[in-house]
Amino acid sequence: MIITTTPSVEGHPIAQYHGIVVGEAILGANVFRDVFAAITDIVGGRSGAYEQELGKARDIALQELSDRAAAKGANAVVGVDLDYEVINNMLMVSASGTAVTVG
Numbered sequence: 001m002i003i004t005t006t007p008s009v010e011g012h013p014i015a016q017y018h019g020i021v022v023g024e025a026i027l028g029a030n031v032f033r034d035v036f037a038a039i040t041d042i043v044g045g046r047s048g049a050y051e052q053e054l055g056k057a058r059d060i061a062l063q064e065l066s067d068r069a070a071a072k073g074a075n076a077v078v079g080v081d082l083d084y085e086v087i088n089n090m091l092m093v094s095a096s097g098t099a100v101t102v103g
Contacts (some may be wrong), residue, residue, distance in 0.1 A: 001065045002076035002102065009076055012102035018072040021099045023064030025057040027091040057093040058082065065095045074099035 002009055026042070069077045080097035 002025045003080055007079050009102050014033040014100045015103045016101040018099035021065055022090050022096045023061040024094045025060035027057050036058035061093045061095040072099045074101055075099050076102045
């Protein structure tokens with residue numbers, strides 16, 4: 001599955017559009033508590049543990065996006081946008097884009 005933030009895949013014409021696809025991952029309050037408990041690895045104002053959790057959530061959202069695109073018969077997702085939101089002490093990462101078939 002090709003996943004790109006650009007509106008097309010260079011050198012590959014879009015043969016068919018399958019619609020918008022979205023993937024989400026939500027990290028609950030327990031994750032934040034665990035991450036902040038492990039803040040001993042903060043260097044220069046950055047928390048490696050927190051960044052790892054964000055990376056994991058982003059990977060889950062992108063995998064869900066890819067799975068939903070494949071279920072529609074697509075082999076690529078273009079125009080992908082990643083959003084991060086905090087809702088009631090939970091972090092939501094969402095990925096959205098357009099599922100397409102490229103030649």
